[in-house]
Amino acid sequence: MASTKATASRGGGKRKAAAAPIKVSVEDLQSYYRDMLLIRRFEEKAGQMYGMGLIGGFCHLYIGQEAVVVGVQAAMGPLDTVLTSYRDHAHMLACGMDPKGVMAELTGRSGGYSKGKGGSMHMFSREERFFGGHGIVGAQVPLGTGFAFAHRYLEEDAVSITYLGDGALNQGQVYESFNMAALWSLPAVYVIENNKYGMGTSIERSSAKSTELYNRGQAYGIPGLQVDGMDVLAVREAAEKALGHARSGKGPFIMEMLTYRYRGHSMSDPAKYRSKEEVQKVRQERDPIERLRGIMIERKVMDEDRLKALDKEVKAIVSEAADFAQTSPEPDPSELYTDVYV
Amino acid sequence: MPIEVLMPALSPTMTEGKLAKWLKQEGDEVSSGDILAEIETDKATMEVEAVDEGVLGKIMVAEGTEEVPVNQVIAVLLEDGEDASAITVSAAPPPAPAAAPEAPAAEAPPAAAPVAAAPPMATPAAAEPEWTGATVTQTVREALRDAMAEEMRTDSRVFLMGEEVAEYQGAYKVSQGLLDEFGARRVVDTPITEHGFAGLGVGAAMYGLRPIVEFMTFNFAMQAIDQILNSAAKTHYMSGGQISSPMVFRGPNGAAARVAAQHSQCYASWYAHVPGLKVVSPYSAADAKGLLKSAIRDDNPVIFLENEILYGQSFDVPDSPDWTVPIGKARIARPGKDVTITAFSIMVGKALEAAETLAAEGIDAEVIDLRSLRPLDTETIIASVQKTNRLVNCEEGWGYAGIGSEVASVVMEQAFDWLDAPVKRVYGADVPMPYAANLEALALPQAHDIVAGAKEVCYRS
Numbered sequence: 001m002a003s004t005k006a007t008a009s010r011g012g013g014k015r016k017a018a019a020a021p022i023k024v025s026v027e028d029l030q031s032y033y034r035d036m037l038l039i040r041r042f043e044e045k046a047g048q049m050y051g052m053g054l055i056g057g058f059c060h061l062y063i064g065q066e067a068v069v070v071g072v073q074a075a076m077g078p079l080d081t082v083l084t085s086y087r088d089h090a091h092m093l094a095c096g097m098d099p100k101g102v103m104a105e106l107t108g109r110s111g112g113y114s115k116g117k118g119g120s121m122h123m124f125s126r127e128e129r130f131f132g133g134h135g136i137v138g139a140q141v142p143l144g145t146g147f148a149f150a151h152r153y154l155e156e157d158a159v160s161i162t163y164l165g166d167g168a169l170n171q172g173q174v175y176e177s178f179n180m181a182a183l184w185s186l187p188a189v190y191v192i193e194n195n196k197y198g199m200g201t202s203i204e205r206s207s208a209k210s211t212e213l214y215n216r217g218q219a220y221g222i223p224g225l226q227v228d229g230m231d232v233l234a235v236r237e238a239a240e241k242a243l244g245h246a247r248s249g250k251g252p253f254i255m256e257m258l259t260y261r262y263r264g265h266s267m268s269d270p271a272k273y274r275s276k277e278e279v280q281k282v283r284q285e286r287d288p289i290e291r292l293r294g295i296m297i298e299r300k301v302m303d304e305d306r307l308k309a310l311d312k313e314v315k316a317i318v319s320e321a322a323d324f325a326q327t328s329p330e331p332d333p334s335e336l337y338t339d340v341y342v
Numbered sequence: 343m344p345i346e347v348l349m350p351a352l353s354p355t356m357t358e359g360k361l362a363k364w365l366k367q368e369g370d371e372v373s374s375g376d377i378l379a380e381i382e383t384d385k386a387t388m389e390v391e392a393v394d395e396g397v398l399g400k401i402m403v404a405e406g407t408e409e410v411p412v413n414q415v416i417a418v419l420l421e422d423g424e425d426a427s428a429i430t431v432s433a434a435p436p437p438a439p440a441a442a443p444e445a446p447a448a449e450a451p452p453a454a455a456p457v458a459a460a461p462p463m464a465t466p467a468a469a470e471p472e473w474t475g476a477t478v479t480q481t482v483r484e485a486l487r488d489a490m491a492e493e494m495r496t497d498s499r500v501f502l503m504g505e506e507v508a509e510y511q512g513a514y515k516v517s518q519g520l521l522d523e524f525g526a527r528r529v530v531d532t533p534i535t536e537h538g539f540a541g542l543g544v545g546a547a548m549y550g551l552r553p554i555v556e557f558m559t560f561n562f563a564m565q566a567i568d569q570i571l572n573s574a575a576k577t578h579y580m581s582g583g584q585i586s587s588p589m590v591f592r593g594p595n596g597a598a599a600r601v602a603a604q605h606s607q608c609y610a611s612w613y614a615h616v617p618g619l620k621v622v623s624p625y626s627a628a629d630a631k632g633l634l635k636s637a638i639r640d641d642n643p644v645i646f647l648e649n650e651i652l653y654g655q656s657f658d659v660p661d662s663p664d665w666t667v668p669i670g671k672a673r674i675a676r677p678g679k680d681v682t683i684t685a686f687s688i689m690v691g692k693a694l695e696a697a698e699t700l701a702a703e704g705i706d707a708e709v710i711d712l713r714s715l716r717p718l719d720t721e722t723i724i725a726s727v728q729k730t731n732r733l734v735n736c737e738e739g740w741g742y743a744g745i746g747s748e749v750a751s752v753v754m755e756q757a758f759d760w761l762d763a764p765v766k767r768v769y770g771a772d773v774p775m776p777y778a779a780n781l782e783a784l785a786l787p788q789a790h791d792i793v794a795g796a797k798e799v800c801y802r803s
Contacts, residue, residue, distance in 0.1 A: 081549070115582035122580040131548060131585065136572050142538050143573060146545020153501070153527065153551060160545075173569075176538025183533065339583035340617050342641035 022237050026301050032074065032232045033296065034310055036066035036289050039090040041318045042099055043263075046089065046106055050267045054326060055106045059120050062090035064262040067288035068193055069094040071235025072161065072255075075243050079158035081129045081151070083144040085168060086121035087193075087261075088133045095130040097123075099317055103325035111328030115335060138171030140164065141190070145177040148188035148252070159187045159246045167198020169213060170206060175220075178252070182220035185251035189242045190217075192256045193229065199265040200273040214256035222252050229257030230286040260286065345394050345419040347378065349403075351412045352388050354599040355651050359383040360408045361416060370398045372419060379405070379416070384483060384515060384654055396421045473665060477658040482624075485631035485659050486516050486592075486648065490554060492663045493638040494524055497552060500638055503530040503539060504556030504593075513558045514594065514653055540566030540591070544573045547589040547643070554638060557593035560609045560647065567612075574643040575618030590637045592646035595623065596687060596738050597786060599651065603774030606782075608739025610686070613645040614715040614748070620669055621716040623647035625690035627657035629713055632667030640669060647715075649688045672719035674726070678708035681732040681796045684723060684749055686712040689736045689787065696792035705800055715745055720752050727753055731762040734795040736787055741769035763799040768792050 043061045050059045062069075065087075073094040076082075084091045092102050097113065105112025106120050113123040121135040131147065134140040144162025151158040168174060169192055181188045192213050196203050203210040214224030223245065227238040235257065242253040260282045264271040271279075296302040302310075349359065362380040366372055377389045378398070399420035403410055410416065480488070494500045501524075506513045508521040508531040521529045532539040536557065543553040557563040563570065574587040597606035614621045620642050624630040630648070637644035675690055676697050685693040690711045697707040708726050712718065727733050733753055735746040746767040753765055771785040797803065 083545075113582065114580055114584070117582050118580040122577075124577075124581040124584045126584060131545075132577070132581070134573070136568060139541060139568060139573055142541025142569060143545035143548065145538075146542040146547070147549050149542055150546040150549040150551050153546070173537045173541060176533075176535040177542070179533060179535065180538055180542060339579045339581075341620075342578060342583075342586045342588070 022233060024233060024236075028074065029292065029296055029301055030310075032070050032236075033289070033292050033302075034314065035070045035073075035094060036232065036292065037310065037314045038099070038317060039066045039069070039093050040289060041314050042093060042103070042321065043089060045318045045322050046103065047263065047267065049103075049107070049322060049325070055120070056108065057119055058086065059106065059267045060087040060265065061263045061267070062087055062261070064282070064287070065193060065195060065229065065257075065259045066090060067232040067235050067292075068191070068229045068257045068259055069163075071229075071232040072191060072239040074232075074236040075239035076161065077157065077159070077243070077247070079129070079151075079156055080161060080243070081131055081144075081147050081158060082161045082163070083131045083134065083140045083147065084163035085137060085140050085165060086133070086135050087165070088121065088123065091163065092123055092125070092128075092130055092133070095125065095128040097125050097128050097130060099321035100324040103321040104328045107325040107328075108330065109325060109328035110331045110335070111324060115339075116331040117335070117339065138164065138168040138173050141168070141171070141174045141177045144190075145181050145186060145188055148181060148186035148246075149184070151187050152184075157247065159189055159243050161189045161191060161243075163191045163193055165198065166192060166194040166196065166203050166207065166213060167201070169216060170198075175216075178217050178220045178222055178254075181252040182217070182222050185249060187246040187249070188252040189239075189246050190252065190254045191239075192216075192254065193259055194256055195259050195261045197261070197265065197273065200269070200271075202273065214254055217252070217254045222254050224254040224256060226256045226258065229259035230282075230288045230291065232288055232292055343421070344399060344424060345396060345421065346415045347390070347392070347417040347419060349381070349410050349412050349414045349416050350388075350390060352381070352383055352386055354601060355654070356383055356412060357654075358409045358411050361403050361405055361410050362387065364401060364405045365389075366398045368398055368401055372396055372398055381410075384481060386515065390416075392419070394419055396424075399424070473660045475665075476661040477628075478661045479656050480627045480631075480659045481654055481656050482627045482630045482648070483514065483516050483518075483653040485627035485657075486634055487518055487520065489631045489634035489638070490517070491520060491523060493635055494520070494528060496663075497638075499550065499552045500554065501528040501530060501551065502554045502556060503532055503543060505532055505534055505558050507531060507556050512556075514650060516648075516653070517556070536562050536565035537569065541569040541573060543589055543591075544569050544587050544643075547574070547587040548577065548585050552638065553589045555589060555591045557591065559598075559605060559650070560593050560595040561605050561607055563591065563593070563609070570613075570619070570643070570645070571616055575616050578642070579618060586641050587643045588641045590634070590640075590644045590646050592634070592637075593648060594650040594653070595647035596649055597770075597775060597782075600777060600779065600782065601775075602777040606775035608647075608737065608770070610647060610715055610737065610739055611744045611748070613647075614718075614745060616716075619643055619645055619716060620714070621645045621647065622669055622714045623649075623687045624667075624713055625652065625675075625685075625687055625711050627655070628659045629667050629673065629711070631659055632665060633669065633713060635666045636669050639666070644669070647687065652688055652691075655691075667713070670714045670717040670719060672713055672722040673711045674708060674722070675711045676707065676709040678706040678730070680706045680708075680730055681734060681800055682708050682710060682723070682726040682730045683792060683796065684710045684712055684733070684735040686715065686737065686745070689738055692787070692789040693736060693792055695789040696796065699789065699793050700796050703797075703802075705796060705802065707796055712745075712749075718748065718752070720756065723749060723753065724757050727757045728760045731760055732796075732799040733761070734766045734768060734792060734799060736768040736792055736795075738770050738787060740772055741767055742772060744769055763801065766795040766799050768795045
C-alpha cells in the first residue's frame with residue numbers, strides 16, 4: 001500500500017507530516033492513473049488542436065495538476081457538486097463528463113456541452129453535478145458558496161466543492177464568501193489550486209504570506225490544510241478529511257494544493273516569467289502521473305504491458321473525442337437567439 | 343419663552359407619522375436627552391428625545407394620533423418660572439418646513455421640493471382594467487411584502503436574503519413580518535457584503551432555489567454587478583440552456599431625497615442594456631405586487647427597481663393572491679389623444695400631474711406607464727404614437743444612453759411617418775446628484791418640465 005507524503009496543517013497550527021499509511025485498492029490506483037492520464041492526453045490534444053486553429057479564444061490547460069481533481073473526486077459523495085474557474089477541462093473529465101462533448105465545446109460545435117455557445121471556460125452538466133466553468137477570476141467562489149447554501153436549505157447530504165487558483169485567492173469576494181460560509185456553517189470545501197503563478201505573476205509577488213495560503217480562512221475560523229497536490233493519494237486523504245468535516249455540519253474547510261502547471265497560463269502565454277529548468281525540474285521530480293506509475297510498478301500492481309494497454313485505451317478515447325469535435329456540425333445559425341431567456 | 347417641541351422627521355422622505363406614546367406627562371421635569379415620546383411611521387419606530395431642559399407644560403397632540411405632519415408642534419416645554427399660561431402657540435403646523443430650520447432633516451421648501459410637494463397620491467392609479475373583483479387600499483411597501491409572502495407560501499424554494507431584511511424588518515420596512523412567518527431559514531440577514539451575497543444567491547438559484555436578493559438600495563448593487571451580469575444574466579446562454587438563474591434582485595432605485603450623488607442614481611438603463619435580464623420598475627402598489635409575483639415566478643433573473651419615495655404611497659390593489667401583472671406589458675395610466683407621455687416608476691406620478699395641467703390648457707395627454715423596461719412593450723407605445731402623433735418620454739435618470747433614448751429610437755424606427763414633431767426627452771440633469779435642496783430640485787425632472795415638453799411637441803407656447 002502506498003503512503004502519503006502530505007504535509008498537513010490545520011487552522012493556523014504548526015505544520016506536521018501526516019505519514020500514516022493509507023489504504024487504497026488496486027482498482028483505485030488503476031482508476032486514478034487512468035483518470036490522470038486521460039486528462040493529460042486530452043489536454044495535450046487540445047493544445048495541438050489549438051495550434052491547428054481548431055480551438056479559438058482562450059484555452060487554459062491543466063497539464064501537471066492532474067492529481068488535484070482526481071484525488072478530490074475520489075473522496076466525493078454522490079450528491080456533492082463541483083464548481084471551478086476557467087481552467088476547467090480536467091474537472092469535467094474527472095466528474096465523468098464525456099470527453100467528446102468537452103472537446104466539441106472547445107471547437108465550438110453543436111455537440112459540445114454548451115452547444116458551442118460557451119467554449120473552453122463555460123461548460124456544465126447537471127447529470128454529473130458539475131456547475132461550471134466560470135470565466136471571471138474568483139466569481140465562482142460566491143457561486144459555490146450559494147450551492148452550499150442550497151444543499152443546506154434543501155437538507156441534502158451534499159457538499160459544495162469550489163476550486164480556485166492562487167491568483168483568485170486575492171479577490172475580495174473570496175473572503176466575503178469565507179465569512180458567510182463560516183457564519184452559517186455551510187457545507188463548503190474550497191480547494192486552492194496553488195500552481196505558483198497567477199498568469200505571469202508568481203505567488204511571491206502577488207500574495208502576502210504566500211507559503212501559507214491554507215491559512216487564509218484563519219480569521220473566520222475555517223480550518224485549512226496544505227497538501228502535496230502532485231500526489232493523488234495525499235490529495236484523496238486530505239479531501240476525505242475536508243469533505244467529512246463539511247458533511248458533518250462543522251462548516252467550511254480550505255485545502256491548499258501545492259501543484260504546478262507545465263504549460264503557460266493560456267495557449268498564448270510564452271511563459272517567459274519562469275525558467276525552462278524550473279519546469280523541467282518539477283516534471284522530473286514531482287510529476288503526478290510518473291509518480292503513481294512508479295508506485296504501481298514498484299508494488300507490482302501493474303506491469304509495463306498493462307500500462308501500455310491503458311495508454312492505448314486512453315489515446316483512443318482522446319482520438320475519438322478529437323474526431324467528434326471536428327465532425328460535429330457548427331451550431332445552426334438559429335441558435336444565435338436561443339437560450340437567452342428560459 | 344416656552345419651547346416648542348416639533349414632530350421630527352425620521353428620514354428625508356418622511357412627511358407624517360403617528361404619535362404612538364407619551365413617556366413624559368404634563369408637569370414632568372425634563373432634562374436634555376430624556377425620551378419624551380415614541381413616534382411611528384410605516385417603516386420605523388423612533389424615540390423623541392428632549393433637546394432642552396424644562397417642565398413639560400402642555401401636550402398638544404394626544405398619544406395614538408395618526409398622520410401628524412412633520413414639524414407640527416406636539417408639546418411645549420416651560421422654562422424655570424414659566425407657567426402654562428405662557429403657552430400661546432397654536433397646534434397648527436407651520437406653513438412651510440423652512441420656518442423651522444432646526445428640525446432634523448426638514449423637507450425642502452415646497453417651491454423647490456422635488457417630491458414632497460408633488461401630490462402623486464392625488465391621482466391614485468386604477469387597478470388593472472381587467473380586474474373586476476374587490477380591491478384593498480395598500481401602500482407600495484405593503485404590496486411588495488404581500489407579494490413576497492404569498493409567493494413564499496406557495497413555493498418553498500423562494501427565500502429572501504439581504505441586509506436587515508429579517509430581524510430589523512427591512513431597512514425600509516418592506517419585509518416587515520416575514521421573519522415571524524417564515525423563520526430565519528427563509529428570511530436571511532446577510533452581512534454587508536453585496537458582491538458576496540449576490541453571488542451566493544446566484545449560485546443557489548443555479549442549483550434550483552428561487553432567491554429574492556434585496557439590495558438596501560441599487561446604488562450598492564454596483565458592488566455586485568459582475569455577479570448579476572456575468573453569472574446570473576449570461577449563464578443560461580453560455581450553458582446552452584442547461585443552467586438558469588430564477589431569481590429577483592430588488593430594492594429601491596433612483597433618487598430618494600437629499601442623500602446626494604452616491605445614493606441617488608437611476609440604474610434602469612444599465613440593467614435594461616443586458617440580454618438575459620428582465621427589468622421592471624413599477625409605479626403603483628398594484629403593479630408593484632402583481633409584477634413582483636410575476637418576477638418571483640419567472641425562470642429568469644429579474645431586476646426589480648423600486649422607489650423609496652413611492653413606498654409610503656397608497657393605491658388600490660386587487661384583493662387576490664392569484665392576481666399578477668405580466669412582465670413586458672405597459673399600462674395606459676391615462677388615455678388621451680393629443681400627445682403620448684411615457685414614464686416609469688416615480689415619473690408616472692409626475693406625468694399624471696403634468697397631464698392634468700395640460701388638460702386645463704386643452705391638451706389631452708395619454709400617459710403610458712412602461713412598467714417593464716426589458717422587455718419593453720413597444721406595441722403599446724407605437725399604437726399610442728400612431729394615435730397622438732407626438733411623444734414625450736420621461737425618466738428620472740440621466741438622458742445619455744437612457745431609457746428615453748431607446749424609446750425614441752424605437753418610435754423613430756417603427757413610427758417615423760406617424761410623428762408630427764421630433765420626440766422630446768425629459769430626464770435628469772447630466773450631473774452627479776447635488777445635496778443642496780434647490781440644486782437637487784433642479785437636477786430632477788419635474789412635472790412642469792413634462793408640461794413644457796408636451797407643449798413643445800404640440801407646437802404650443
